[in-house]
Amino acid sequence: MNIQTLLNQRIQAAMVAAGAAEDAPALVRQSAKVQFGDYQANGIMGAAKKIGTNPREFAAKVLEQLDMSDVADKVEIAGPGFINIFVKNEWLSGALAQLRNSDRLDVTVVADPQTVVVDYSGPNLAKEMHVGHLRSTVIGDAVVRTLEFLGHNVVRQNHVGDWGTQFGMLLAYMERLRAQSSEVSMALSDLETFYREAKICFDEDEAFAAHARELVVSLQSGDEQCLKLWNEFIQVSLQHCEETYQMLGVSLARKDVKPESAYNDDLANVVNELKEQGLLQESNGAQCVFMEEFANKEGEITPIIVQKTGGGFLYATTDLAAVRYRQTALNADRVLYFVDARQSLHFQQIFTLSRKANFVKPETSLEHMPFGTVMGSDGKPFKTRSGGVAKLSALLEEAQERAFQLVASKNPDMSEDEQRNIGRVVGIASVKYADLSKNRTSDYVFNWDSMLSFEGNTAPYLLYAYSRVASIVRRSEMDVSALNAPITVVEDQERALAVKLCQLEEAVQQVISDGMPHFLCAYLYELAGIFMTFYEACPILNADDAVKESRLQLALNTASTLKQGLELLGIETLERM
RNA sequence: GCGCCUGUAGCUCAGCUGGAUAGAGCAUCCCCCUUCUAAGGGGAUGGUCGGGGGUUCGAAUCCCUCCAGGCGUACCA
Numbered sequence: 181m182n183i184q185t186l187l188n189q190r191i192q193a194a195m196v197a198a199g200a201a202e203d204a205p206a207l208v209r210q211s212a213k214v215q216f217g218d219y220q221a222n223g224i225m226g227a228a229k230k231i232g233t234n235p236r237e238f239a240a241k242v243l244e245q246l247d248m249s250d251v252a253d254k255v256e257i258a259g260p261g262f263i264n265i266f267v268k269n270e271w272l273s274g275a276l277a278q279l280r281n282s283d284r285l286d287v288t289v290v291a292d293p294q295t296v297v298v299d300y301s302g303p304n305l306a307k308e309m310h311v312g313h314l315r316s317t318v319i320g321d322a323v324v325r326t327l328e329f330l331g332h333n334v335v336r337q338n339h340v341g342d343w344g345t346q347f348g349m350l351l352a353y354m355e356r357l358r359a360q361s362s363e364v365s366m367a368l369s370d371l372e373t374f375y376r377e378a379k380i381c382f383d384e385d386e387a388f389a390a391h392a393r394e395l396v397v398s399l400q401s402g403d404e405q406c407l408k409l410w411n412e413f414i415q416v417s418l419q420h421c422e423e424t425y426q427m428l429g430v431s432l433a434r435k436d437v438k439p440e441s442a443y444n445d446d447l448a449n450v451v452n453e454l455k456e457q458g459l460l461q462e463s464n465g466a467q468c469v470f471m472e473e474f475a476n477k478e479g480e481i482t483p484i485i486v487q488k489t490g491g492g493f494l495y496a497t498t499d500l501a502a503v504r505y506r507q508t509a510l511n512a513d514r515v516l517y518f519v520d521a522r523q524s525l526h527f528q529q530i531f532t533l534s535r536k537a538n539f540v541k542p543e544t545s546l547e548h549m550p551f552g553t554v555m556g557s558d559g560k561p562f563k564t565r566s567g568g569v570a571k572l573s574a575l576l577e578e579a580q581e582r583a584f585q586l587v588a589s590k591n592p593d594m595s596e597d598e599q600r601n602i603g604r605v606v607g608i609a610s611v612k613y614a615d616l617s618k619n620r621t622s623d624y625v626f627n628w629d630s631m632l633s634f635e636g637n638t639a640p641y642l643l644y645a646y647s648r649v650a651s652i653v654r655r656s657e658m659d660v661s662a663l664n665a666p667i668t669v670v671e672d673q674e675r676a677l678a679v680k681l682c683q684l685e686e687a688v689q690q691v692i693s694d695g696m697p698h699f700l701c702a703y704l705y706e707l708a709g710i711f712m713t714f715y716e717a718c719p720i721l722n723a724d725d726a727v728k729e730s731r732l733q734l735a736l737n738t739a740s741t742l743k744q745g746l747e748l749l750g751i752e753t754l755e756r757m
Numbered sequence: 758g759c760g761c762c763u764g765u766a767g768c769u770c771a772g773c774u775g776g777a778u779a780g781a782g783c784a785u786c787c788c789c790c791u792u793c794u795a796a797g798g799g800g801a802u803g804g805u806c807g808g809g810g811g812u813u814c815g816a817a818u819c820c821c822u823c824c825a826g827g828c829g830u831a832c833c834a
Contacts, residue, residue, distance in 0.1 A: 205774080207774085207776085209773070209776090210773090212776085212777070212778095212779095212780095213777080213778085216777075220776085220777085222775085222776050222777095225776075225814075225815085226775090226776095229813095229814080235814080258777080259776085259777050260776085260777080260814060260815075261814090262776075262777070304834075341834070344833080344834075345833080346833095440834090463831075463832095464831075464832080465832085466831070466832050467832095468831070468832085474760095476758085476759050476760075476830095477759075478758095478759085480759085482759095482760090482829095482830060482831070483831055483832095484831090485831055485832045487832085488832045489832065490832090492832085494832070494833080494834085495833080495834050498834095521761085521762065521828075521829095522761095522828055522829065523829090523834085524761060524762080524828090524829080525760075525761070525829060525830070526829090526834090528761095550761095550762085552762085552763085552827095553827085553828090559826095586796085587796095590796060591796095617770085617771095618769095618770070618771095619770080619771075621762075621763085622762085622763065622770090623762095623763080623827080624769085624770085625769070625770095627769080630769065630782090630783075633782090633783080633796090634796040634797085635782065635783070635796085635797095636769085636770095636781080636782035636783065637770080637771090637781075637782065638782090640796070641782095641796085641797095644794080644796055644797080645797095647794075647796095648793085648794060648797085651793075651794060652793055652794095655793060656793085686773095690773065694773090698770095698771080699773075702771065702781090705781085705782095706781090709781090712797065712798065713798070713799085715793080715797085715798085716789095716797075716798045716799080717798085719792065719793070720793060721792090721793050722792065722793070735793095756794090757794085757796080
């Protein structure tokens with residue numbers, strides 16, 4: 181159920197009946213202020229202008245065509261020509277009953293499901309996942325979950341980096357350790373150290389470096405021994421990723437891995453096709469595509485290089501092959517790329533060329549979902565105290581430990597097992613939520629204290645709100661599933677809660693249209709805040725039976741909405757904290 | 758040089774295809790535990806929306822220009 185959509189349709193129809201153009205938008209939004217009602221229509225002024233009438237007079241005509249008696253008990257014209265809508269309490273009661281009887285909180289399944297390919301996480305397997313992978317992984321996963329909740333067919337694509345020159349160095353180092361009969365699997369248990377040590381050999385030992393370069397050539401020409409060694413490394417690295425995903429509660433599995441190397445055999449085909457279509461041009465020995473769209477004022481074009489001098493392929497080639505695969509094999513209607521904002525030019529080029537070369541259907545939507553950088557308190561990209569890149573697994577361990585310390589100090593009587601579990605859930609939730617709750621496109625400052633705080637728009641605040649509801653339900657000692665007394669909306673705080681509970685779908689739809697989970701975060705934070713106010717003002721368990729049953733259902737709806745919303749964000753809830 | 762992004766309260770951030778008096782949290786100050794978790798709630802203070810032009814009934818939002826910062830800009834990904 182979506183009030184906004186419902187009201188929008190009604191008002192738009194009335195506008196057309198009153199003489200507006202067919203496509204004149206009603207622009208129904210949640211009202212900016214309580215005195216403006218629950219929703220306001222902003223489209224009257226614009227429509228009136230187009231047909232050359234006075235906005236307030238036109239608004240009056242629209243009202244004549246409008247019958248909202250079932251939904252609203254007051255619809256009024258205000259200001260220069262707004263229409264303010266006050267939703268009926270009886271309507272809210274009905275909507276809440278429906279919400280409570282629905283196993284999906286009355287969120288409508290989309291009528292026309294799309295196949296949405298979502299490219300996210302995509303770590304480089306040469307190293308361990310670090311803080312730079314957090315945003316793509318966490319935001320992408322939230323959007324994936326939300327798309328699936330609405331009934332879309334989602335294909336996850338973990339485009340991991342498993343190919344490239346740095347693997348020569350790593351394989352050479354594996355060989356060296358093995359020759360020294362050192363325990364390679366032990367060494368691989370810390371990929372960060374392994375990479376660093378291999379790099380030192382590469383930089384300082386000329387013979388080692390030369391061998392590393394040879395191994396790259398052997399690897400790319402399909403040498404069996406080499407591939408075997410490479411595969412061994414990749415498997416270990418993927419295992420590391422999966423441990424991190426599991427710790428993070430991310431829904432990516434091995435089947436979602438579609439590595440760069442999977443496109444190797446197709447890269448020459450991509451280049452050939454571009455050539456056949458006359459899109460290719462040789463420049464300084466490299467095979468390039470020059471597109472006017474990327475020319476500056478002087479007419480100089482930044483090309484896409486698809487094949488280097490000497491024949492090697494580049495990441496643009498791989499991305500083109502991937503686009504084509506996603507279209508032809510996965511049959512995508514929409515492809516979302518959750519990749520660093522620094523690659524925007526690259527993706528614009530890839531998308532433009534994919535269309536020119538007919539690698540995608542014209543109606544397929546290709547969308548780069550860029551995100552900013554995680555910053556330290558110094559305003560520079562986030563680093564560990566020692567100045568190195570922060571390993572994601574270490575960061576998550578620290579989050580859990582910090583949360584555990586907090587829990588233990590607040591609840592000294594709780595068993596350590598429970599303190600640990602709460603610490604785990606709160607710690608992980610805090611890191612994820614801090615990321616998800618910010619506008620995706622901007623950089624954000626990583627701060628332990630603010631993300632673990634119980635004040636403000638944080639995971640602990642939401643989890644606490646949820647656990648408070650859970651506590652009431654426990655204390656009621658009632659079979660809440662059997663509750664079916666009417667939900668009556670009387671007090672202001674009850675009403676505010678009721679309206680907010682009906683707006684989950686609006687938030688969820690914003691998340692998938694823009695790929696921005698922070699809209700859902702904002703919604704859940706507002707819901708939790710309104711619930712807290714309701715909780716303070718409206719006693720539940722001590723109220724008379726009818727009121728008690730009504731309020732208990734409001735609480736239950738709040739609990740299920742918070743739980744579902746957090747689940748869409750990939751965040752676990754706690755019954756007690 | 759050119760292109761993209763960012764600039765909103767002391768700090769961290771919202772602001773949904775232009776919409777009414779720009780909103781939260783932190784910090785500061787005041788109030789509320791004999792009642793369901795005070796890890797909470799209520800209230801106050803705090804803004805020339807980077808500057809300047811323009812478009813119109815109306816601009817934080819669109820256009821131009823300037824300033825500041827970040828990133829990108831042909832064989833790394």
